[in-house]
Amino acid sequence: MMAYIKPETVLSPKGxxxxxxxxxxxxxxxxxxxxxxxQPSLGVRWNxxxxxxxxxxxxxxxLPMWFIVPTELASVIKESLPKKTxxxxxxEAMAHDELRETQALDWCNSLIGExxxxx
Numbered sequence: 001m002m003a004y005i006k007p008e009t010v011l012s013p014k015g016x017x018x019x020x021x022x023x024x025x026x027x028x029x030x031x032x033x034x035x036x037x038x039q040p041s042l043g044v045r046w047n048x049x050x051x052x053x054x055x056x057x058x059x060x061x062x063l064p065m066w067f068i069v070p071t072e073l074a075s076v077i078k079e080s081l082p083k084k085t086x087x088x089x090x091x092e093a094m095a096h097d098e099l100r101e102t103q104a105l106d107w108c109n110s111l112i113g114e115x116x117x118x119x
Contacts, residue, residue: 003048003049003050004027004047004048004049004050004056005047005048005055005056005064006047007022007025007030007032007045007047008020008022009064010045010064010065010066012060012063012064012065013060013063013065016036016037017034017035017036017066018034018035018038019033019034019035020032020033020034021033021034023078023081024081024082025047026082027047028046028047028049029044029045029046029047030044030045030047031043031044031077031078031081032044032066034066036066036068041068041069041071041074042068042069042074042077042078043066043067043068043069044066044067044069044077045057045058045064045065045066045067048064
């Protein structure tokens with residue numbers, strides 16, 4: 001039995017998929033921008049779940065893949081995606097800021113040290 005497949009890891013076929021950027025992942029299904037055979041495209045897939053066999057849909061020979069949305073439908077799908085809140089966007093930006101993350105970890109560790117010293 002296979003489990004949920006993280007959409008960020010779906011890069012098959014290797015010669016066709018590049019520059020994957022997951023726009024939306026609600027756990028069940030995902031939408032991503034990607035280059036498909038060198039062309040900017042929009043892909044959609046079901047991610048699978050811990051209760052299912054396989055690797056989600058679509059798949060080819062047991063490898064997870066993206067369904068490439070026809071160009072005429074891509075903008076409609078993108079516009080229909082749930083919008084991220086300002087807080088979600090801020091947390092994403094913070095998570096990608098390695099210096100800020102390192103500083104936050106150092107600060108947390110210093111608090112733990114202060115707590116140990118008080119004992």
